[in-house]
Amino acid sequence: MPDGPALGKGRAGRVRPGPLLRGVDAEASGGQPAPLSSAPPSGEDTGTVDLEETKLPGVGLRHDFTTARGRRIGVISTRGGDRELLLYSQDDPDACHAVVDLDPDEAEVLAELLGQPRVIERLARLREQIEGLATEGVYVEGGSPFAGRTLADAAIRSRTGASVVALVRNGEVFPSPPPSQVFRSGDKIVVVGTQEGVRATADLLKNG
């Protein structure tokens, strides 16, 4: 994945724009983001998001990008965990036309609403792209160290490379569970990844 100093690029089809998760050093972009190009990205660029990260000293981080149709949007992540959704003005590209304050819960809901269909898209694309991709249901057994703990605690993606796409509890399916999702013994977790990744997940859930 490209690791530019100023702009973190991630193909929309891939597993999330990396910089958000890895925390790219904003030194080069902070303070002086590249001037906004007036022309919207050309047709062949669709699918690429030029995400700009800017440090706001004393406030937090700002991420923003221009959509393929030329609207600029962004998000401020304050250190307190609140988010501000920014819609930039079309007349004055430096100013915000509207700002929506979101507390952490609201931000999570919005993220889920925006992210949910993409999980399925991503899954379909992954299936097409990679042979030998495994999808498997892994049970949280009674003795599992993660029974009663959250998805975030298990850190499955970072430890095994496999993604949790759904949770099945009492026959009911919960697609793309949030990081705060608490596992109970008897839950079935649907994991997607390489063979090794899926096996490692089963092992992780069993033995910690």
Place this chain on the structure above:
Amino acid sequence: MHTAALLIELGAVIFGLGLVGRLAGRLGISPVPLYLLAGLAFGAGGVIPLNAPEEFLDAASEIGVVMLLLLLGLEYSAGDLLGNLKRQAPVGVLDLLLNGLPGAAFGLLLGYGPVGALAMFGITAVSSSGIVAKVLADLGRLGNRETPAILGILVLEDLGMAVYLPILTAVLAASGVWEATGSVLIALGCLVVALVVALRWGSVVSRFVSAGSNEVTLLRVLGLALLVAGVAEQLHVSAAVGAFLLGISLSNDLEEEAHRSLEPLRDLFAAVFFVSFGLSTDPSTLPPVLLPALALVVVGVVTKLITGWFAAKRAGIAIPGRIRAGAALIPRGEFSIVIAGLATAAGVGAGLAALAAAYVLVMAVIGPVLARFADPVARAYVRRQRERAAATVR
């Protein structure tokens, strides 16, 4: 009997501050000018002279300065400081010189002497990061693309203070050229050490200070801040700078926690500091300095507008954003009073305290108003541009 009087007067002062703070919230302005006014009204020669419990207020206002600077240091990480220094150093220098030199010239003209002029330099140069940050948040401008440039200037001004305050403290102590140079060198050394410690061992310092419960962290951070401030003062480096450097050294993990638990204390002691500055200023000294103060205000507004314009232009921001950036930087506040407080305590310039009080009173009130006013101005500009463009097409 003594205790009763002390408690009653203290209670009255603090309760009064609460009322004043509420009023400021209602009016949507910074409480700093109102605290100053309250102090002026109840101080020596005021409307109702109040026999304030001086020892307590003096001690509390010293703590107030330490807390102000400690929390300011906590706002920024060493990375922020160095990053901004690397990127925006020319803007920072321009900002300090453009805004400070007129103040220094006024100081000389008004006969405050070279030391008074040095104090006036600081009083007029530094924007109030508290007021500016609040104005940006209130006006929904945190996401604007000129905002990083504005915040960058605030960071650099604060870094500049870490160099300026030791110089001022040393000069005020009138300890001779060598000693003054010595304390400045010590201060710069401490600054470098603090930055290195923060970058390399920030988590170690934080672990040393943080310990499970909020209460323990609060006591440890506060105690350490006062200790460091005291030692710094002893070395003539200025207590405020010591606290600021400590704030920087505490790493990010602790920042949020310490910030949350120390903020109410900062608000209390800083309020006492502003009031006690007002209390110690005789209102009858205000009228003679009113004209120079207003002249300084006009100059200060223009020079900050230029600074903001230049900084935003450098960041690739269009003209409306440059207007907003300049206007946002106008408010002066806590620092000007901190500097004036140091100068007055050392007995410099008879009218200086009154001048600083009048200056800050006006700047802290009109600054946010002008920042708000920048929006319609910028919009009008955009509209005119569009009309002109439409006219040429036709």
